[in-house]
Amino acid sequence: MAAAAAEPSSELPAQAAISCRGLVKRYGTVVAVDGLDLEVRAGECFGLLGPNGAGKTTTIEILQGLLAPDSGDVRVLGLTWKHHEAELRQRMGSQLQETKLAEKLTVREMLTLFRSFYQRGASPDHVMEVVQLTEKQNAWVSKLSGGQRQRLAVACALVCQPDILFLDEPTTGLDPQSRRQLWDVVLRFREGGGTILLTTHYMEEAERLCDRVAVMDHGRVIALGTPRQLIASLGAEHVVEFALADGAYLDDLVLRALPGVAAVRRDDGKTRLTVARVHETVPALLHLLGARGAALSELTTHHATLEDVFLGLTGRHLRDD
Amino acid sequence: MTDRPNPIVQLTLWRVRDFTREPEALFWVFAFPIVLAFALGLAFKNRGAQVVRIGVEAGAGAEVLAQTLDAAPKVEARVYHPADAGNRLRAGRVALVVVPGDPVVFRYDSTRQESVMARLVVDDVLQAASGRREVRAVKDERITEPGARYIDFLIPGLLGMNIMGTGMWGVGFGIVKSRNQKLLKRLLASPMKRRDYLLSHMLARLVFLTLEVASLLIFGYLVFGVPFRGSVAAVAVVVVVGALSFSGLGLLVASRARTVEGVSGLMNLVMVPMWIGSGVFFAYSNFPEPMQPFLRALPLTELNDALRAVIIDGSSLAHVGGLVVALGAWAVVTFGVALRIFRWQ
Numbered sequence: 001m002a003a004a005a006a007e008p009s010s011e012l013p014a015q016a017a018i019s020c021r022g023l024v025k026r027y028g029t030v031v032a033v034d035g036l037d038l039e040v041r042a043g044e045c046f047g048l049l050g051p052n053g054a055g056k057t058t059t060i061e062i063l064q065g066l067l068a069p070d071s072g073d074v075r076v077l078g079l080t081w082k083h084h085e086a087e088l089r090q091r092m093g094s095q096l097q098e099t100k101l102a103e104k105l106t107v108r109e110m111l112t113l114f115r116s117f118y119q120r121g122a123s124p125d126h127v128m129e130v131v132q133l134t135e136k137q138n139a140w141v142s143k144l145s146g147g148q149r150q151r152l153a154v155a156c157a158l159v160c161q162p163d164i165l166f167l168d169e170p171t172t173g174l175d176p177q178s179r180r181q182l183w184d185v186v187l188r189f190r191e192g193g194g195t196i197l198l199t200t201h202y203m204e205e206a207e208r209l210c211d212r213v214a215v216m217d218h219g220r221v222i223a224l225g226t227p228r229q230l231i232a233s234l235g236a237e238h239v240v241e242f243a244l245a246d247g248a249y250l251d252d253l254v255l256r257a258l259p260g261v262a263a264v265r266r267d268d269g270k271t272r273l274t275v276a277r278v279h280e281t282v283p284a285l286l287h288l289l290g291a292r293g294a295a296l297s298e299l300t301t302h303h304a305t306l307e308d309v310f311l312g313l314t315g316r317h318l319r320d321d
Numbered sequence: 322m323t324d325r326p327n328p329i330v331q332l333t334l335w336r337v338r339d340f341t342r343e344p345e346a347l348f349w350v351f352a353f354p355i356v357l358a359f360a361l362g363l364a365f366k367n368r369g370a371q372v373v374r375i376g377v378e379a380g381a382g383a384e385v386l387a388q389t390l391d392a393a394p395k396v397e398a399r400v401y402h403p404a405d406a407g408n409r410l411r412a413g414r415v416a417l418v419v420v421p422g423d424p425v426v427f428r429y430d431s432t433r434q435e436s437v438m439a440r441l442v443v444d445d446v447l448q449a450a451s452g453r454r455e456v457r458a459v460k461d462e463r464i465t466e467p468g469a470r471y472i473d474f475l476i477p478g479l480l481g482m483n484i485m486g487t488g489m490w491g492v493g494f495g496i497v498k499s500r501n502q503k504l505l506k507r508l509l510a511s512p513m514k515r516r517d518y519l520l521s522h523m524l525a526r527l528v529f530l531t532l533e534v535a536s537l538l539i540f541g542y543l544v545f546g547v548p549f550r551g552s553v554a555a556v557a558v559v560v561v562v563g564a565l566s567f568s569g570l571g572l573l574v575a576s577r578a579r580t581v582e583g584v585s586g587l588m589n590l591v592m593v594p595m596w597i598g599s600g601v602f603f604a605y606s607n608f609p610e611p612m613q614p615f616l617r618a619l620p621l622t623e624l625n626d627a628l629r630a631v632i633i634d635g636s637s638l639a640h641v642g643g644l645v646v647a648l649g650a651w652a653v654v655t656f657g658v659a660l661r662i663f664r665w666q
Contacts, residue, residue: 089512
């Protein structure tokens with residue numbers, strides 16, 4: 001691994017907003033990031049998707065120059081942290097997980113403070129408008145709701161008009177409406193030509209915001225592509241889930257023989273079929289159950305999501321809750 | 322594009338706002354030292370010679386003995402049953418118990434200063450009443466001149482203590498809280514200069530210093546007539562250098578601590594010895610001779626000595642130059658070490 005750090009910088013593509021090769025970070029015996037390669041193109045919104053502990057935060061903090069990797073090579077905007085830290089800090093915006101801003105400052109004061117660190121940037125007025133906090137400009141940070149605080153955190157990242165925006169789980173713990181408001185801010189930044197790297201464990205967020213997604217598990221990228229490509233990699237775009245009243249399972253081979261079934265998986269008393277055409281599979285399934293005299297206790301269908309991709313790749317769910 | 326605000330000004334404003342928007346902090350910085358000075362000043366003000374309380378054990382001749390003693394100025398004598406008298410002596414409600422008889426017995430704890438004094442007074446009264454003749458004429462002259470009283474010693478000491486306390490707490494708490502909230506890490510992700518951040522803590526201290534110092538000195542002057550004999554410039558220099566050295570010490574103490582509890586413990590570890598040993602409430606010359614050089618090297622001792630010299634004695638700045646330089650050295654060294662070992666995440 002260490003040898004990889006010496007040379008390959010020249011191989012990294014120049015047009016990439018962010019690129020890293022062979023990134024490794026250990027905490028004691030725990031390997032948080034295990035030989036990670038990534039490339040984020042300028043102007044795209046790139047998502048790191050994975051469960052807690054997958055190494056997303058460690059990765060994004062290394063890319064932001066907040067943590068030093070044990071080995072590996074990082075380039076941001078074609079520059080390295082070692083030689084161009086001052087310039088990079090001027091050109092990136094950052095929102096970190098769990099950061100609490102100064103409680104006793106008002107929204108405007110907080111933004112003015114962050115603005116003062118940068119040589120160029122937007123006015124606090126402009127940024128407040130972008131994140132819809134103009135009405136709250138004189139409210140103390142401690143009086144803001146969770147969604148408002150998170151929008152302020154993103155506003156602090158936008159006040160320097162960054163080329164790259166790093167967002168670490170920007171909507172974790174927010175209600176659906178606050179989440180959508182924050183998504184609008186992110187989408188607006190991307191429309192203006194900015195590059196975004198975000199981490200999330202909400203597949204809906206990744207599907208909605210991201211041009212491309214890297215699915216992470218145990219410090220590695222286990223799948224990479226557009227949300228559509230990843231879902232298509234399942235071989236079928238729908239999921240049929242059912243459970244039998246007596247808790248029994250049907251034979252996999254029998255299920256696989258049903259029309260349109262691409263994969264069969266058993267999970268916690270339920271059977272999940274990844275299927276191409278729900279309207280063909282479901283009647284055939286019901287016919288089969290009727291012939292065997294088995295009764296259903298549950299039957300649901302949905303469009304395959306990144307959650308299904310993760311489940312298909314690892315056999316585990318993205319989130320425990 | 323907008324005009325860029327000045328980062329040091331903004332960081333300092335943040336510190337100032339954090340402080341002024343916290344009513345409790347305002348109390349501890351401005352009201353508490355005044356309350357303390359008032360209470361201690363009253364306790365020691367104009368008490369003159371104290372009344373000596375004497376217990377006389379019941380028995381033959383006790384009443385007459387008590388009356389004789391009670392008639393003397395500044396002596397209050399009462400008759401108690403032996404057990405009661407013993408209890409009162411232990412509790413400190415009488416300084417000395419007199420057992421009538423021949424000889425008269427004085428029962429007291431010789432390590433208690435007031436008991437030793439009571440013994441001298443009672444002996445004097447009894448001998449005089451029994452016919453002793455004075456062989457030498459003497460005359461009392463009590464000092465009440467401002468500048469030589471306990472309160473004149475106390476006010477500069479409290480001022481020094483307050484500069485230490487607000488410097489260390491003000492700086493240390495804010496830093497550890499920000500570190501705990503991962504706010505320091507967020508600042509680190511920005512191009513903010515680390516030196517600016519630490520400097521803003523020291524600068525913010527100076528903003529409140531004038532108010533803090535003036536309120537206590539004016540209070541001492543108006544209520545107790547504590548004199549102000551030095552030049553304002555000399556006091557200002559001593560106070561500013563003192564405040565910088567303690568905010569530097571605050572930075573150092575907060576440079577590694579992760580929790581508020583952790584930093585509180587460290588603060589106390591640093592401050593309590595100085596409360597006791599640096600001559601805030603009583604002169605550090607009370608400590609054994611071998612300890613003196615160490616006590617004199619403590620920043621609060623240096624500050625208190627310099628403050629007393631310029632405020633009460635009216636010394637010039639040149640006269641306390643050595644102390645000011647030593648304080649300045651504390652400021653520079655603590656700031657430098659803090660910047661080097663500071664934990665940002």
